[in-house]
Amino acid sequence: MPTMATAAATANRRRKSSSARRDDDAPLIPILARKVREVEAKAQRGKLGPTNRVKFQVIAFLVREERARVKADENVSTAARAELLKRLDGVATILAKTAARDTSLIQLLEVDQATSPVAKRMRRDWLLESGAELPEDELIITDAAPVQSPVVPAAVADRQVTPPQVLARREANPFLAPDLELRAPHPTPRRRLDGWELMGPLYKAFETGAGGAAASMELPPVPEFDRLSPKGLEVMPHQSRFLEAVREGHRSFLLADEPGLGKTAQSVLAASVANAYPLLAVVPNVVKMNWAREVERWTPQRRATVISGDGDQIDAFADVFIVNYEVLDRHLSWLGSLGLRGMVVDEAHFIKNLSSQRSQNVLALAGRIREQVRDPLMLALTGTPLINDVEDFDAIWRFLGWTNGEKPGPALMERLDETGLTPADKAFYPAARDAVISMGIVRRKKKDVAADLPDKLVADLPVQLDDEYGRSIRQAEQELGERMAARYRRIIEARGDRVLIGEADDDIVRLVSSQELEESKAAGTGAENVFTMVRRIGQAKAVLAADYAAQLQRSVGKVVFFAKHIDVMDAAEAHFASAGLRTVSLRGDQSSTARQEAIDAFNNDPDVAIAVCSLTAAGVGVNMQAASNVVLAELSWTAAEQTQAIDRVHRIGQEEPVTAWRIIAAHTIDTKIAELIDSKQGLAARALDGEAVDPTSSDSVQLSALMHLLRQALGAA
Template sequence: MPTTAPARQRKTSSSARRDDEAPLIPILARKVREVEAKAQRNKLGPTNRVKFQVIAFLVREERARVKADPELTDAARAELLKRLDGVATILAKTAARDTSLIQLLEADHATSPVAQRMRRDWLLESGAELPPEELVISDAKPVVVPPMVPQVATERAVVPPQIESRIAANPFLAPDLSRVPAPTPRRRLDGWELMGPLYKAFEMGAGGGAATMPLPPVPEFDRVSPKGLEVMVHQARFLEAVRAGHRSFLLADEPGLGKTAESVLAASVANAYPLVVVVPNVVKMNWAREVERWTPQRRATVINGDGNDVDAFADVFIVNYEILDRHIGWLGAIGLRGMVVDEAHFIKNLSSQRSQNVLALAQRVRETTPGGRPLLMALTGTPLINDVEDFDAIWRFLGWTNGEKPGPELMEKLDGTGLTPADKAFYPEARDAVISMGIVRRRKKDVASDLPDKLIADMPVQLDDEFGRGIREAERQLAERLAARYRRIVEARGDRGLQPGEIDDDIVRLVAQGELDESKAAGAEGDNVFAMVRRIGQAKAGLAADYAAQLQRSVGKVVFFAKHIDVMDQAEALFAANGIRAVSIRGDQTSTARQEAIDAFVNDPAVGIAVCSLTAAGVGVNLQVASNVVLAELSWTAAEQTQAIDRVHRIGQDEPVTAWRIIAAHTIDAKIAELIDQKQGLAARALDGEATDEAASESVQLAALMHLTREALGGE
């Protein structure tokens, strides 16, 4: 058993004395909070699962050491055991949230090289003296990831009759003789846990420059655009990278810079046909139009339902996430050579069915493409929502990692740095290595200098009527309920050395998370934060619509965004009463009705306002005929807000864009707006290399509830 406590020194502080007696405990306490925070956001990836495992086994070892240490007084021993019980309690709550963690506590599960290295590093950090056999750990065996075939895809599979005809016309795909398994070389970093450091490399991205791989210069001649169209400089450089042979991309350009056109032309340059494009349902028709516009020599078909009207001999198959599971089988059998995933942040939740479907099909595409190098493109202007680990599913889709470790190509780049995660210089080098795999991120202000400015202006409104007073009272009661829970927990646990007036942030987070879980279960019903925000939206609806109507009379066309249907209904009624023609873009429309509404707003001068669903119309819609946006309700994410505004602020816009956020003063609405603005810093730091203040990693909902709790406790 290694010694986990170094020689003690005299200290005057009681907390310092306790840490000297058991220096490993503060490390375990810090690590277990990291795991707990990830579990609360359903972000328990492979790294944090191993971390959970190692914490559990070290708690067991440390408890045995503390009990057997003859130099400890009974009081000191009791205090240390109490602190270890606190760590164990958090582990238990985390395991209750994700019961699959329980199997990690079996004895043979703590012997993986990654777990052994993590345990060694923490013990060394605590000052422990380890025997030589524990300092040197043998290399990890290569991770073998079994093929992922979602069960639901098998159960719901369909094969349209037309597809049967296509397969019958060419029953055998051309044999691929180039796929000779190559021996995996042994690399210097094989024994290191690398996924956590890769995420950290982006989290520390300030000063690293924009996340864009080196791109070739602009070609002398435009060889890709059809007659009458012309690609922009940034698009041409991207297409030259495709022409040079690069085949996997995270195209993370800001919304409005023409990612759809770039993808369509990239498929043409790479001859990546047949091509499948996986998109949100609301943009299927738009994608078909873009294929026809930029590559008129190619045929696109939109897959609906069971695919009974699909064109089996098309070059481009466009399918939405919701029905992909029905079509994975036959799509994987027709010899696809390219795959595009639009709004790729939709797959960030690896436990979701749509994420599993996309990854399963991508794996099949890699298996059947000659040479194993299909064109794979993930498109999203907002790849990071709350956490850098939002990259995980996208990197897996592109084949850069398998979730457990980097793929061979990325591993070779990392190995070539000559550094390890123990070196501070490793992180900028690792970030550059991942970027060189195919991340392309351009900002409007950098590549479209002629694109007008964008301004977000907050418009506070007073909710002075009885409805408004009721909302403020409900908010006060919610805050008091949260504060009461906090006080009960503190009383039950004891003050643990808190100074008068000091607030324990861990307990605040625990209280807020409990309330958030209950609120999610109840939805918009009852007395919770979601119901409150919805009521605020209802109370603002008339004021926001009235402002939009005034704006329309003075500036022309206006785009009005709301989150809830009843808010949209109120706005449309007010516009009609004021003689303003409006169209509606909602999630429950057919693709045809939706496109007719968009065309009417764009082409008919008599249509003054487009009333849009914040979620359904926030992607794949081009409304740059307007330059003013009214956000009647706030989103819970910065990405959703950005996507909505950029329906207007995009290529083709020739006027400055202003987004007017209607905010209910003296309510939680104002705090939500502030938190959304803070979240904008995540992408700026990780992708754009800007030095920004690090916002808290919790969601806006959780942060808002923590704010209410602190406010009720009298501390901010």
């Protein structure tokens, strides 16, 4: 008589046999089911980047292809056919649910075939994994010949200007000297990894912090003599090591030093070491004047010119051309034909959105420079290269020529090939991360390279909003939470489920919160939503924060006061004036000259007590180390913006410990936003610094805050 164990084993074998027969009819379906779950998981975490979009497209195509094959296969029984179609419908349902979560995917469902080389390789690999026999023309997939896009997109062609001085320069030298080292590229040899999809694994290598070490390439030692600093200045050791790498021939860098470590000075001197003139610096508007000063300061033998408006006042014979992102689109034509030998993108995280015109302008110019010059100097500067997701690297890597978005460039591919590994090997990921780092990622932290730089502390100061205005804010928060909760309950009831007190379906919470966020963005300031609520909190805190800053100033000296909205700045300035304190203001509507005069007055005039600064307009490229205390009257929506603001004070030249005082409205959504901002610091720590930080959601702070409010209203917070 068989034992219970024997009976169970027999039943298990029968189940496996049944499953094997079922999969024998369509061995591709289990692969599609596994892949679609991977895409769904990424979408739920808000990490559906370019690689997973291609995967989504290939799954959709193969589902259609497999459905047609199953229907036409006469060797499959009617019952088996019905079962296989049911399983394919399950995969298609998950695709539809994922597309509902991210509506930009819907257009990929309508594509009849996966046409890009990456998609074709992905399809081929999955079919081979399923045991399919493919014709030879589907086994060998070649990359399409690159189509050179014009440096001036059609959308901005009618805006192009040519400053008079540029015409004079052309007349003085009508022929652009050819780069004799720039030869026709040799055919790229076939490499072992050519058949692999590699962008996803590269992002994963950084996302997991594979390898555990800081993301910084090996740099040469500090030279024995400082051969670069002009009289009266001195290059710091960490800057010297970077410049030695340039001297040894390295030409593309993601310079991701923490804010305040002198990235501008390193870039200016790197251009001198590499003789990368003419040099173009694309920078935020607020730092154009500072860039011109740094060129004059560190390379006094070189001339810099700042491009404003139509560029009527520029010096076309200068060595360094400085332009802000906002006006770059007018000057693409003549900059593309100037013969630039180097390009710097300051605050390079500004170009992370590849669909923006700003990003496209920068990438088009970078491509033109690489066409004209062999090994140009290409520098991407940002202390915060990652904002929400590791694929924020994408645009920066494209700018540097390391990848083209679909696959690694030849130099990076060669380094990956030298590892002898493939993405199927666990050891590939730390090796791949090291290969990308060796392309030119330089990341130094203040605590590592500037031992004499004081520490910084972020201290939260909760304030009570006890007046009628404060009570109305808390009431508005409750009403917003209840509005979302009502929508949540309607969805649950329509689905036929019971609403359970104290419990919440995470998918529906996300769906309702996402819908509320989209409606809030569309409504702007015309209706009560999360944005108007946070603004009202800032207004309610304005005088409280200003009063604290005034008290702080009396005990510690100069203070930098940051706010996000103009009306909060206005209220603070009025309070400081009534207290007899002299202030300067840094706002987005100032000219570069007025802004620099305000900065100089704050740093040099002992009678200027407080600088009232816009969090967005003065958060980058501003040196205010005359103060060691910062007051953050309003919170940003990103950790990076907060860090940038604090580092206007915590930088080279600072001689005292730095404290940033965050004014938090207690018992409001302000408290949750501060918590979420702090949690976002983990992404950069994990990807760039190799720290063992628990992964956090890549959802925006706005979405996470709304989800928190909804859960709170449902009693499930």
